[in-house]
Each structure stands twice: as structure tokens, then as C-alpha cells.
Amino acid sequence: MEFKISKELITQIETLVQQNNIVELESILHEIHFADIAEIMNDLDTPEAIYIFNLLDSEITAEILLELDDEVRENILRSLSAKEIAEELDELDTDDAADIIAELPQSKKAQVISELEDVEHAKDIVDLLRYDENTAGGIMAKELVKVNENWNVLTCVKEMRLQAENVTRVHSIYVVDDEDRLKGRLSLKDLLTTSTKTQISDIYIKKVDYVRVETKDVEVARIMQKYDLEAIPVIDELDRLVGRVTIDDIIDIIKEEADKDYQLAAGISQDVEADDSILELTKARLPWLVLALFGGFISVRVLGVFEPMMHSHRMLLFFTPLIAAMAGNVGVQSSAIVVQGLANNSITGSLWNRLLKELSLSLLNGSILAIILILGTHFLLGYEFIIGITVSIALLSVIVIASLIGTFIPIVLDKYGVDPALATGPFITTSNDIMGIIIYFSIARMVLGI
Amino acid sequence: MEFKISKELITQIETLVQQNNIVELESILHEIHFADIAEIMNDLDTPEAIYIFNLLDSEITAEILLELDDEVRENILRSLSAKEIAEELDELDTDDAADIIAELPQSKKAQVISELEDVEHAKDIVDLLRYDENTAGGIMAKELVKVNENWNVLTCVKEMRLQAENVTRVHSIYVVDDEDRLKGRLSLKDLLTTSTKTQISDIYIKKVDYVRVETKDVEVARIMQKYDLEAIPVIDELDRLVGRVTIDDIIDIIKEEADKDYQLAAGISQDVEADDSILELTKARLPWLVLALFGGFISVRVLGVFEPMMHSHRMLLFFTPLIAAMAGNVGVQSSAIVVQGLANNSITGSLWNRLLKELSLSLLNGSILAIILILGTHFLLGYEFIIGITVSIALLSVIVIASLIGTFIPIVLDKYGVDPALATGPFITTSNDIMGIIIYFSIARMVLGI
The missing domain is CATH 1.25.60.10 (MgtE N-terminal domain-like)
Known part of the structure; x- marks a missing residue:
């Protein structure tokens, strides 16, 4: 080691x-x-x-x-x-x-x-x-150990020895009927502790977990994890035993799934590794950046519309990146928690309950941040309190809306069968940037009566 | 099912x-x-x-x-x-x-x-x-099946049957000496296919993977995955066999590790789930937001310094959120790829090679984005070409620097034993926001000769 x-x-x-x-x-x-x-x-x-x-x-x-x-x-x-x-x-x-x-x-x-x-x-x-x-x-692999329900333990052990030669790890012995249909299983341990004279049909366990050939791999992973299985038999359309999936295959799937969500959250649209070629890395990274660039065009437009109104309060412009960044960060947090919850099946309750919880959470977080912002704007940056208060009202609104959007979009995507992880990363930061800037200037105008 | x-x-x-x-x-x-x-x-x-x-x-x-x-x-x-x-x-x-x-x-x-x-x-x-x-x-669990090297197969099988009663899955039979020191292993399959008269010391496999009680759990996971093990024995300071780790424990660790990186990238600093209380979720989410807020204060200052110089080219101000967003997105992409590479042990070669690769990549991505920006600024937004060109030069510089920082920081953190995943998410977006804005205005001043 x-x-x-x-x-x-x-x-x-x-x-x-x-x-x-x-x-x-x-x-x-x-x-x-x-x-x-x-x-x-x-x-x-x-x-x-x-x-x-x-x-x-x-x-x-x-x-x-x-x-x-x-x-x-x-x-x-x-x-x-x-x-x-x-x-x-x-x-x-x-x-x-x-x-x-x-x-x-x-x-x-x-x-x-x-x-x-x-x-x-x-x-x-x-x-x-x-x-x-x-x-x-x-x-699945085709390698597995299966015995006929009509055999006795002696035939079974003989057959098993033959079959085990080709099987790296035995895990379970599957029991089938004459048509090769999966009937149940025997554990190797049971066989070790049972006399050789017993009939298989008398001792096999009829309750057996299985999946079908067409079951999605992530679903197989979920079932094996939930029921703590180290191998699961796979049956075809006619219920015949055709293979088995072992836990080492599942580990790769769990890792891939987690990696994929991580990459999407980071704005990488394909499964790439640090060692891949520059062309492959570009193909994975450029699409989201182009999307973000077009989002940027929209924010240029929005600023172009609002900026001229701000002549009397130029310093309000300086807070634009702060508001946009906070909207992006809050949105990513909210969506990441939902995406992970969906992946782990830990999202329970209705969409409305979830949004209500996020609302309370964002009001709490937002209020604390708003107070820091008011104090910081006055004591650190030296602006009048009215500036800090204006920006804070906007910040609180932006945080609430950004976190609701971050919660809402992945849940809805998931409902319609789209990968909710798409709604994390650059997608949510870009849309929240724009939304944040629009809300910010609208509120600033109202508060200051411009 | x-x-x-x-x-x-x-x-x-x-x-x-x-x-x-x-x-x-x-x-x-x-x-x-x-x-x-x-x-x-x-x-x-x-x-x-x-x-x-x-x-x-x-x-x-x-x-x-x-x-x-x-x-x-x-x-x-x-x-x-x-x-x-x-x-x-x-x-x-x-x-x-x-x-x-x-x-x-x-x-x-x-x-x-x-x-x-x-x-x-x-x-x-x-x-x-x-x-x-x-x-x-x-x-580790203490449940395992072990036999003494001095026994013969008959004693071994008898003892095993007793021990196996308490062990859910046998996996491997470990061989120890009289002092309980790990000497090797027997596979259950070998035992099935060996005559009962053989001596254990003649048939056991001397090459056995093991870990020590103090080995970190993520290292155990890495070893078991790499060598494709379903169970690994654990030895203490005196080389005595004291337990074993099975693959189902490892799956939880792999998932936790991946979830943690994902949460850090999304700006969530503790292991929380969607169903946790509002207070716990706030504790996990607020720290990064406060950090981002202070980052925002800096960007307010920076804009306050540069804005007055932009009187002749007001539209340049409108591009600030675009530049900041691109810097953040590129930085997150770069750092995520490095963090994942470090986690999967796929980062090879020196730091300089890695930075050189990232430099080529960002020059390629950046040039494509710069061209889109020049065309978009003229044809979509209706500004003169000189504006698009100025912003594009800044964008290209910002992308190159942001991606180098995104690559550099996690590698250096990892070198000094700090979790590189800390360098993703809000940390990188906040620092890149500020860096992006400073570079942008400095370049704009130079190009336009303000």
C-alpha cells in the first residue's frame, strides 16, 4: 500500500x-x-x-x-x-x-x-x-452464477464450481426455472452452511431485487445504493436472467453523475478532464461563455437606458457590479441546493412549500446583508445614509427574487424531464445579472423619485 | 423493483x-x-x-x-x-x-x-x-472472517462457518499469524475449489492490499477504487488485523467528497441539504455572501476612481457588468477543471506546463469571444467600431488573466495542503470581478488615450 x-x-x-x-x-x-x-x-x-x-x-x-x-x-x-x-x-x-x-x-x-x-x-x-x-x-456483465430450481444442492455445487471459474466475484447465486426466468437467489453463505442433500427449491430466497435491461443506469445506481446491494440481476423482456450489474460499475456512474453536475455548475458543458486537448476543452467551455457574452450585451443595453437618469446620483452607478454579483451568487446557491436535493431524492413537499422556505431564508440572509451594506456604504465608502438605504432596498429585493428564481427553475426543469443542473452556473448568473440590474435601477428611481 | x-x-x-x-x-x-x-x-x-x-x-x-x-x-x-x-x-x-x-x-x-x-x-x-x-x-467494521496460517483447510472451513454467522458479506478470508498479524488472504472461491486436506500456509495469497487505522478515508476510497477492491483489511500500529472497510462505506465517502466540492463551487460552506433548517442553511450560505459583499465594496471604490475619467466615452461604463461577468465565468471554469483534476489525480506535468496550456486555451477562447464582441457591439448595440475594439482588447486580457488565476490558485492551495475547492465559486468570481474591472478601465484609458 x-x-x-x-x-x-x-x-x-x-x-x-x-x-x-x-x-x-x-x-x-x-x-x-x-x-x-x-x-x-x-x-x-x-x-x-x-x-x-x-x-x-x-x-x-x-x-x-x-x-x-x-x-x-x-x-x-x-x-x-x-x-x-x-x-x-x-x-x-x-x-x-x-x-x-x-x-x-x-x-x-x-x-x-x-x-x-x-x-x-x-x-x-x-x-x-x-x-x-x-x-x-x-x-451489465454476462458473467454470473446461476442454478436451476429443480437441482439439488450437490448438482448445484458442482455446476457452481464450473461457472465460478469465469466469474471474478460470485456475490449471489441466482436461481432460474427451465425457461431461464429469474425465480430467486441463494447466498454463498447459505450454501456454505447448508447440507449438500437439500433441494434448491426448498432453500432459495424468493424475494430478489432485479432491474430490467432498459432500466437507466442512474436508476440502477439509485436502487443498489438504497437497498445496499453489491450486485443486482438484470432480466430481459421475457423475464429471463441475462446478466448482472456489480457495485464497481455503479461507483463509476455515481462519480460521473456528480462530476457532470459539478461541471455544469462551473459552466462546462461536456465531460472533459484537465488533460484533454485544447480543442476539446474549448468545445466544452466556449458555449456557455458565448451565452454569457450575449447576456452581457443585454446588460449594456439596460445600463444605456438607465444611466442617463442617474446624473444627480452618479455614485449609484458604481454599485451595479455589486448588485449583479450578489444576484448571481445567491442564484447559484439556491439552484445548487435544489439540484443536489433532486439528485439525492431529498426534495420533499410541494413546490410552494419549497419556495416559501426559500423566501424566508432569503429575507433573513438579505436583511443581514442589507444592514452590512448600509453600514459599509456610510462608514467604509463615505456616502450618505440615503445612498446605502436605497442600494440596500434594491439588494434585498434582488436577493429574494434571485433565490426564488434559483429554486424555481431547476424544479420546473426536472418536472419536464430536463436535467436541472443546466439551470446552475453561467445560466443562472447571467440571467440574474440582468434581472438584478433592472430591479436595482427601477428601485433606485422610485426611492429617489428620479 | x-x-x-x-x-x-x-x-x-x-x-x-x-x-x-x-x-x-x-x-x-x-x-x-x-x-x-x-x-x-x-x-x-x-x-x-x-x-x-x-x-x-x-x-x-x-x-x-x-x-x-x-x-x-x-x-x-x-x-x-x-x-x-x-x-x-x-x-x-x-x-x-x-x-x-x-x-x-x-x-x-x-x-x-x-x-x-x-x-x-x-x-x-x-x-x-x-x-x-x-x-x-x-x-471500518470489526466483523470479518480470519483464519490462522497454521490451520488446515478443514479447521479453517469449520471456523469460517462460525465466524460467517456474524458477517453479512464475506468477500475475503484474511490469514493471520499467532500474533494476529495480517499475513495474506484466501478467496472464498479458492476455498470452494480446493480440497479440504490442504494446509492454509500452502495456499494463501501473500500479496494483500491493506490500509492502516490512521489512513484518511478519502485515501482508502482512492486505493479501493484504483485497485478495484470490494473490501480492504485494516491493520493497527503493531500490524495486527483489527477490521476491514467494505465498498458500501466507500460509496458514501465518494459521494460526500463530490457533494462537498460541488457545494463549495456554489458558495455553500457546509454540508447542508435542501431539507435542513433555515438557520443551518443560513450558516452555510451567508459567509460567502458577506465575502462577496465586501468584494462589492471594493468594486464600488474602483468604479468611483475610474468613472470620472470616462466622461467623453460614457458608453464604456455600460460594459462593466459584461466584463466582470466574463471574468467570473472564465475563472470558475478554469478552477473547476483543476479542482476536479486534482480530485481524480489526473493533473500531471508541472505548474508551468499547466499554465501554458491554460494560456493557449484562453487566447483561443478569448479571441473568438473578442470577435463576437466587436461585431455585436457594432451591429447589435450600434456603437462605433473603436468602442467594440477597446472593450475587446480589455475582454481578451481579462479572460487570459482570469483563467491563469483560476488555474494557479487551486494548484497552489493544494500544494500547501489547503482544499483547492475553496478557490472555486464566490471566491474566484469576486476576486475576478474586481480584477476584471481594474484591467478593463486601465486598458480603456490607454487605448483611448484618456
Whole structure:
């Protein structure tokens, strides 16, 4: 557990590759976990990464393929023939193999599939390829242990030993009928503590959680988390057991979902990473910035209309960025809490109750901020109290309205099946900026009777 | 799997509680999974929730306790005697029991512990209470299956059956020496497929991943994800096996970590949920707003200094919110990508390389936005080209600087052990607002020669 990838190790490996020192390289790599080798390869140049890859056994390289960054994996796969790729896939579970095939260029897919050695394995992989990647069918593996309800425990244990050879982690033993329809489950523990003479139909648990091939992956994640499951069987349209989803697949989905909401809140519209190319990063970042720019045009217009009225109170103009910033910040807070609540299923009660709560909250926060603003405007900035009071009334109104909008929009989006996270970030700051400026000047005019 | 909690069901349960109709209630609740009962109880008033709780067996209520919202659990626990709480805890795994005890008021803790029936269980729970909750020791459970390296498989299987009674999911069988020091592991599958005559010392796997009691929980999560582990043993200062962490505990940590980053980016400084009280929500939201307000004071000052110089070009003032908003948005994007990269360990290369990449990216994005701005200012807003060009030069500079700051600050914070997520959200928008306005006016003055 104490292993850390150091810069020195990477430099050492680079040097050994350049020296073509296979013996030394093999002895170093032999000691390193495949997940760490993948991490090292992510840091190497493509030719060096390919060199390392070719040194290792296919048992390890197959696992490495799964752990590599997308870009590095693509480069490695491009350097391999269809037959070589097929050899890697023969080592992998069906779901992982299907994921890699799905990434290949169309022309190479059929070639690779035809080169797969194990026909059953190949059939299972092809089967998986037809499901949408965001459904239970798309994330399940075909590997599982199932027994027939009509068997006795002895047959069952024999069969299980055979099947378990191909299954990394057994979790549950599923019980099916002659038509392969899911009937229930047996726990491995039960089997350990039951005599071998018992009939399966007498001991299996009839209550079994399952999902259907078309269930959305985030829903599968929600069910597994809620009911604390480490694996869940997947059934098809005819109720036949066709695969199972394990908890490690779910962790990726939970992380992706959280990352996506985070990125949307930060104004990044695609799943990108710090290491992606400048073009990909631009594609993810530019759209929201363009939107914000057009929002900016509107605020220029609005200021152009109101500014001339402010000749007698020029200092009111100086507060525009303050008001716009507060409107944006409050809006983001409100929408983030709603988006997270929707994601965690913790939003209960009606829309009106929620808006009423947000109203109380924003009145409380807004009043405190308004008092600070009045004092700060007089004592820090040196303006008359009437200026601070005018701006404060506007601030309070802007905060209340911004937080109501921030609460309202994501809930309504969610109701109509649109991702509520879209309503966070630049979207809410831009619209609240404009709204804030309009309210501010309208109130300033009223209070000062301009 | 088709079960959904409907409003009708909740109303029905409320009515039955008021009618004191125990028979009907029990028959309804009997059909519902404990996780769903917990969700229903979260929606009920406290007296009704307590009523339901008292109807159910302690086997189920113990599980329900774990699933309830913090506030509801607190109310339920307050209604129970120390002896009743102890009865619930006797049903739970040590880690879950310790978590509940940790939440109790100080005076009740000792009472509850003294009422625990199973002395071994009580000892294990007390043991767990002394670890910091954010370490491996704080999240591990004492339940695990371990065998001595000097046993043979027959003794091992017998012992395992005994131990497995108390362990919900076996995952791995750990091998220890006579001093209880972790030596290796056996997989359940290996045991299924090995003859009973073999010696343990001949078959166990010596390579075993582990963490120490003091390892941080996020580090445990990182290791388990990276090496794809469903359980990891925990050893103490003397290398003795003292517990294990399972993957379901890790999911909560991954979610919490992601939620925390998201909340910081949205300007929420504590872990709150939509259903928390107004006071708690205010405590989480107000600090950043106050900070933003003081940032606003600075921008008032800056505008006060520059505005008088703009008499000949009043329209330049109108662009202030646009510039400030763009600076904020770009800064948040840059910092979010870095924060997420740091969290996922995908930030490689030196700080200078990263800044250089961000420089190219912001020059590309900035130039595109500058062109849109020049065209928009002329054709949409009707100003002379020189105005659009002046603002665009400022916009490009602001975008470049904002994105460099957004990249630089989180990396530096992380280097000095401060949570980089602090540098997202209101912090970056506020500082970039001010920076943006200063740069804007300075450039406008230079270009127009004011």
C-alpha cells in the first residue's frame, strides 16, 4: 500500500526503454500493480507506452487497457492488429470487452469480433453491444452464477464450481426455472452452511431485487445504493436472467453523475478532464461563455437606458457590479441546493412549500446583508445614509427574487424531464445579472423619485 | 423493483396511525423494504414516525435507524430508553453501531454501552469509538472472517462457518499469524475449489492490499477504487488485523467528497441539504455572501476612481457588468477543471506546463469571444467600431488573466495542503470581478488615450 509513482521511477523507465533493457524493465514492472503500470503509461510518450505494453503478458495488458486514459488506450489499440486486440478481449469480462469494442472504429469492430477465440464469450459480447450504454443492459456483465430450481444442492455445487471459474466475484447465486426466468437467489453463505442433500427449491430466497435491461443506469445506481446491494440481476423482456450489474460499475456512474453536475455548475458543458486537448476543452467551455457574452450585451443595453437618469446620483452607478454579483451568487446557491436535493431524492413537499422556505431564508440572509451594506456604504465608502438605504432596498429585493428564481427553475426543469443542473452556473448568473440590474435601477428611481 | 412510495400510501399510513389500526398497518409494512419504510418515516410527523417504529421488530428497526435522515433519527433516539437503543445496536454491525453511539448526547453514551448484551460486540464498538471518523479506523467494521496460517483447510472451513454467522458479506478470508498479524488472504472461491486436506500456509495469497487505522478515508476510497477492491483489511500500529472497510462505506465517502466540492463551487460552506433548517442553511450560505459583499465594496471604490475619467466615452461604463461577468465565468471554469483534476489525480506535468496550456486555451477562447464582441457591439448595440475594439482588447486580457488565476490558485492551495475547492465559486468570481474591472478601465484609458 505504500507504493507511490515517483518522477524518478518514470525517468528510470524512460531511460530503460531507450536503452532497450528488457531484463531490467521486466523485473521492475513485475513488482508493480497493473493499475499503477497504467498510470505510468499515461505519463509516457506513445512509443514508450507501446513498448512497455508489448513487454507484458496479455493477462496483465488486458487489465491495463481498462485503466488507461481514453487517449492513451486509443493510441495503443491503434498499434495492435485485430487479432492482438481479440487476444486481449479474451482475457476480459464481457462488459469490459464490450466497452472496448464499442470504442473501436466501425471497420475494426467486426474484424476483432471474428478473431475472438471463445465462441460463447464472443456471443455474449455481441449480445451486450446492442444495448444503450446508459442502461442496465449497457453496463451489465454476462458473467454470473446461476442454478436451476429443480437441482439439488450437490448438482448445484458442482455446476457452481464450473461457472465460478469465469466469474471474478460470485456475490449471489441466482436461481432460474427451465425457461431461464429469474425465480430467486441463494447466498454463498447459505450454501456454505447448508447440507449438500437439500433441494434448491426448498432453500432459495424468493424475494430478489432485479432491474430490467432498459432500466437507466442512474436508476440502477439509485436502487443498489438504497437497498445496499453489491450486485443486482438484470432480466430481459421475457423475464429471463441475462446478466448482472456489480457495485464497481455503479461507483463509476455515481462519480460521473456528480462530476457532470459539478461541471455544469462551473459552466462546462461536456465531460472533459484537465488533460484533454485544447480543442476539446474549448468545445466544452466556449458555449456557455458565448451565452454569457450575449447576456452581457443585454446588460449594456439596460445600463444605456438607465444611466442617463442617474446624473444627480452618479455614485449609484458604481454599485451595479455589486448588485449583479450578489444576484448571481445567491442564484447559484439556491439552484445548487435544489439540484443536489433532486439528485439525492431529498426534495420533499410541494413546490410552494419549497419556495416559501426559500423566501424566508432569503429575507433573513438579505436583511443581514442589507444592514452590512448600509453600514459599509456610510462608514467604509463615505456616502450618505440615503445612498446605502436605497442600494440596500434594491439588494434585498434582488436577493429574494434571485433565490426564488434559483429554486424555481431547476424544479420546473426536472418536472419536464430536463436535467436541472443546466439551470446552475453561467445560466443562472447571467440571467440574474440582468434581472438584478433592472430591479436595482427601477428601485433606485422610485426611492429617489428620479 | 417496481415499488414507488406514493402520496396515497403515506396518507393511508397516516390515517391508519390515527385510527390506531395496528393489524392493517403491520400487514402493509410487512410488504415494504426497510429502506422504503425509512423513507416513509422521513415524510411523517415525529409522533407518527415513532408510532410506526414501535410497531416493528428490532431486526428491522435497527436497519431503519441507519437509513433515516439525521433529524428524524435524532427524534426517534430521543424517544427511546438507553436499554431500547442498546437492543437496536445489538442487531447492527460494529461500524454502524459505533456511528449511532457517536451521535448520542454524551450522558446517554455510557448508559447505552453498559446496556449492550453481547460483551464482545460491546468491546468492539468501544474500540471503534476511539478512532477519528475520517480515518480507516473510523469507517471500518470489526466483523470479518480470519483464519490462522497454521490451520488446515478443514479447521479453517469449520471456523469460517462460525465466524460467517456474524458477517453479512464475506468477500475475503484474511490469514493471520499467532500474533494476529495480517499475513495474506484466501478467496472464498479458492476455498470452494480446493480440497479440504490442504494446509492454509500452502495456499494463501501473500500479496494483500491493506490500509492502516490512521489512513484518511478519502485515501482508502482512492486505493479501493484504483485497485478495484470490494473490501480492504485494516491493520493497527503493531500490524495486527483489527477490521476491514467494505465498498458500501466507500460509496458514501465518494459521494460526500463530490457533494462537498460541488457545494463549495456554489458558495455553500457546509454540508447542508435542501431539507435542513433555515438557520443551518443560513450558516452555510451567508459567509460567502458577506465575502462577496465586501468584494462589492471594493468594486464600488474602483468604479468611483475610474468613472470620472470616462466622461467623453460614457458608453464604456455600460460594459462593466459584461466584463466582470466574463471574468467570473472564465475563472470558475478554469478552477473547476483543476479542482476536479486534482480530485481524480489526473493533473500531471508541472505548474508551468499547466499554465501554458491554460494560456493557449484562453487566447483561443478569448479571441473568438473578442470577435463576437466587436461585431455585436457594432451591429447589435450600434456603437462605433473603436468602442467594440477597446472593450475587446480589455475582454481578451481579462479572460487570459482570469483563467491563469483560476488555474494557479487551486494548484497552489493544494500544494500547501489547503482544499483547492475553496478557490472555486464566490471566491474566484469576486476576486475576478474586481480584477476584471481594474484591467478593463486601465486598458480603456490607454487605448483611448484618456
